[in-house]
Amino acid sequence: MSFGQTFKALSDPVRREILTLLRSGRMSAGEIGSHFDMTGATISYHLSILKKADLVYESRYKNYIYYELNTSVVEELMAWLSNLKGGTES
Amino acid sequence: MSFGQTFKALSDPVRREILTLLRSGRMSAGEIGSHFDMTGATISYHLSILKKADLVYESRYKNYIYYELNTSVVEELMAWLSNLKGGTES
DNA sequence: CAACTATTTAGAAATATTTCTAAATAGCTG
DNA sequence: CAGCTATTTAGAAATATTTCTAAATAGTTG
Numbered sequence: 001m002s003f004g005q006t007f008k009a010l011s012d013p014v015r016r017e018i019l020t021l022l023r024s025g026r027m028s029a030g031e032i033g034s035h036f037d038m039t040g041a042t043i044s045y046h047l048s049i050l051k052k053a054d055l056v057y058e059s060r061y062k063n064y065i066y067y068e069l070n071t072s073v074v075e076e077l078m079a080w081l082s083n084l085k086g087g088t089e090s
Numbered sequence: 091m092s093f094g095q096t097f098k099a100l101s102d103p104v105r106r107e108i109l110t111l112l113r114s115g116r117m118s119a120g121e122i123g124s125h126f127d128m129t130g131a132t133i134s135y136h137l138s139i140l141k142k143a144d145l146v147y148e149s150r151y152k153n154y155i156y157y158e159l160n161t162s163v164v165e166e167l168m169a170w171l172s173n174l175k176g177g178t179e180s
Numbered sequence: 181c182a183a184c185t186a187t188t189t190a191g192a193a194a195t196a197t198t199t200c201t202a203a204a205t206a207g208c209t210g
Numbered sequence: 211c212a213g214c215t216a217t218t219t220a221g222a223a224a225t226a227t228t229t230c231t232a233a234a235t236a237g238t239t240g
Contacts, residue, residue, distance in 0.1 A: 008197095028216080040216080041202095044217060044218050063206070069174070104228090123187095
């Protein structure tokens with residue numbers, strides 16, 4: 001994981017909304033796409049960015065691909081931010 | 091503040107390093123710039139992004155401009171992330 | 181006020197991002 | 211296996227980002 005990649009992934013509103021959708025559990029690419037007015041190809045692009053940033057992982061069942069939040073990376077981000085506001089120590 | 095703007099600001103390594111420098115207190119634009127192998131104009135550009143994202147604020151003294159971390163926005167970000175990993179509730 | 185120092189702004193070039201359409205893959209189902 | 215459905219990949223266009231150089235601003239100090 002790289003913080004740059006992860007923060008960049010979070011900088012796009014579509015991707016943040018995808019993550020918010022995934023709060024309530026895993027969802028197939030098509031189901032995610034149905035929430036947006038964009039082509040499936042574009043959604044697939046955004047999912048690939050989220051996947052590269054380790055913010056989601058995928059699993060396959062039948063011919064669906066399901067995406068799920070990876071909360072551990074979210075925690076690493078929070079730790080980085082916490083350290084930032086944290087202290088005066090070097 | 092917009093989360094998009096703030097996460098985008100954090101996605102650049104130079105800007106994250108500037109913020110890390112500012113952990114130990116406020117610093118003038120020139121002093122910040124001396125830590126990087128880039129022109130002052132480029133540093134000024136990055137500082138303007140951080141300022142628009144409300145991650146830093148500036149104050150003037152003599153003909154220096156000092157930059158300082160704004161930790162409250164960092165906390166808002168952490169709250170957003172915490173909510174993301176938080177729960178199954180809608 | 182004239183010259184100096186610190187910083188920003190403007191404009192341009194190189195690169196990266198986001199979106200689309202069209203085509204490819206891949207796995208399921210009759 | 212043939213066709214269907216779900217999803218991704220490729221390629222291209224529009225837009226945004228990052229960096230530089232050169233010039234402008236602005237405040238300080240002799």
